[in-house]
Amino acid sequence: MTFVVGLTGGIASGKTTVAELFHQHFAIDIVDADVIAREVVAPGTSGLAAIAEHFGQTILNADGTLNRARLREIIFADPEEKSWLNQRLHPMIRQKMQIALTHTTSPYALLVIPLLVENQLQSMANRILVVDVAEAIQIQRTMARDGISDDHAQRILSAQATRAERLAVADDVIDNSAENDQLLSQITTLHQKYLAMCGKNL
Secondary structure, eight states, X not given: OOEEEEEEOOTTSOHHHHHHHHHHHHOOEEEEHHHHHHHTTSTTSHHHHHXXXXXXXXXXXXXXXXXXXXXXXXXXXXXXXXXXHHHHHHHHHHHHHHHHHHTOOSSEEEEEOTTTTTTTOGGGOSEEEEEEOOHHHHHHHHHHHHTOOHHHHHHHHHTSOOHHHXXXXXXXXXXXXXXXXXXXXXXXXXXXXXXXXXXXXO
């Protein structure tokens, strides 16, 4: 069984940056829930076919791919539609994550799940690593990255688990409120810790 570190954090917390540093510096394999979520709704999949049947052909782009912006609008406005989508896709995503983890070859694997707390997926990991940052910084970064208003960023944030809820399930925490050059020292310490925990020698 692969030793799995579940990596999570709120929007614009720096999850991707942290995961990439683990991979670049220590060759740790990454299984990314967002990547798999895109795979299960790619053209030709049963996931996309179910979405098109439920929401109608207008949910598709001209090239047959999923119109993600349109889908986001629908599920953001209608909790029942969001629930339908989650019930349809989450089992597929979870199964593909489990399969992907069996193919990892590094001493331990990073399972990156942005909505780990919201979807109560803690059981998929041996350790939970939370990338933590102040909410004000999250909002600033989201506005700058996505070109959206303060109000829009606030609404996205409020739809996610709170900072306190994430920290409550954390075994380990990376503080990403500082500059990136301070990230690597935190990651190096955690890497050595995880190697020890999964029985690998340095």
